[in-house]
Amino acid sequence: MSRMRLLILQIGVGLGLLLIWHLVSTYPILGDVRTIQFFFSNPVDVIARIWKLFYTGSIWRHLGVTLSETLLAFVIGSVAGVVVGFWFARQPRVAAIFDPYVKMANALPRVVLAPIFMLWFGLGIWSKVALGFTLVFFIVFFNVYQGVKEVSPVVLANARMLGMNERQLLRHVYWPSALSWMFSSLHTSVGFALVGAVVGEYLGSAAGLGYLIHEAEGTFDVTGVYAGMVVLSLFVILIDYGVTLVEGRLLAWRPPAAGTI
């Protein structure tokens, strides 16, 4: 299928769904229009609301808050994950001792931590950063741990034959291998950082996209909820695109994955 055709079909599907939504919520096809609008709003209203959010500029503050929470959670979680992952992989005894606790901590659904973090860090951004951190940390940690453990034995033996000492092995072999594993999980970890931020905002805050949606929901403002959701999705797509760009740069040495569309 040509690129052009694919694009037309993709846009067609979107427009079709919007049209169905619009028809059902404007004309009494499936029942009373007012009831349907109460539950599902109306695409025209939603678009108008999004326009208003950007036009009045009130959305920027919320976007800024969510973005900074996401980035902070991602950066702090990644740094901690890399350091601990490296440490555990190079010290199997430490890894063995901590193993059950790591598994336990990772098994815990992070949402239950949100109230604790609010108690500790207040309703500001740091409780959300903490929630995102607990998600990002484990993804990065497991990937780096794996990356250091699964360095090809042949590459390692070759590097040692080239005369590398422990420090040089770390720099030229273990580190790049661990980073490549971490970068391959970049999409997931950035996504989880955002989930942590939005869920945290949703559960209690005074700003951010999660807060916006929660507030609209509290007043049965379904149009506001949908508008928030659309903005959130667009925001995620933009961030994901950014990650793809970064990834292409950092993993240039990797062969292209088979079967990508």
Place this chain on the structure above:
Amino acid sequence: MSPLPQVVAHPIAASSGIVRLDHVSVRFGLGASAYEAVADVTLEVAAGEFVAIVGPTGCGKSTLLNVVAGLLAPAAGLARVHGRKVEGVTAQAGYLFQQDALMPWKTALANVAVALDVAGVAGLEARERAQALLARVGLARFTERYPHQLSGGQRKRVALAQMLIRNPAILLMDEPFGPLDAQTRGMMGDLLLSLWSADRKAVLFVTHDLEEAISLADRVVVMSAGPSSRIMAEHRINLPRPRAINEIRLDPAFHDYRRAIWNDLRDEVMKAYGAQDDAGAAP
């Protein structure tokens, strides 16, 4: 020069070998599951000598290389390089692996330059020397490619340059051209010989390909089937140098060598296959 191959006895006299293995045995595993890969191997490689080790699959040829490289400690016996016992990685040796051993996250140039960088040569000089050596192995236009962007033969050339740039006194090669197609193998063999003839380092070359061994080496060592492989025979190859891989194979003397060595090897190859079949049939 006699066209007939001559079988030489084990060199026992203490001579000036760069590499010396004395009654080396290697075991893997412990207790009942222990497995003796090679038993009582005594071998010497003189300065400037190209020695090929042939033997059936699983006879511990690579194990011997790893002992010389210091990647593996022998269970018994003594491995010496330049008269000194091998402890830890042998710094004077370069190792060319059968599998891809390049760092996939470094370009061809960086892969070669890092070997000098590790040895303390400054960055710019390391890059210039790496560039020059890559040009010598015919990769002048591919220096900025990553390993996955190179063909199997090109990757081997990079690995060859990576090994040679430190100017090691001993070259250890573990079926280096095994994964390549026949034509590329011939070309790699010629390249290796031309690089080697410039300064004649001591070479220990493991292969299962008899013709490759004869066309490259000064001496071919035949090992018996494993476990507990031993050296069965040694043949000195008196073919004239410089050699061209594809032409030397047409030499009548080449065929005499081939026949003689195959005579030694045939039963061992059968034994090795038999052992594999037994293992396959086990419940």
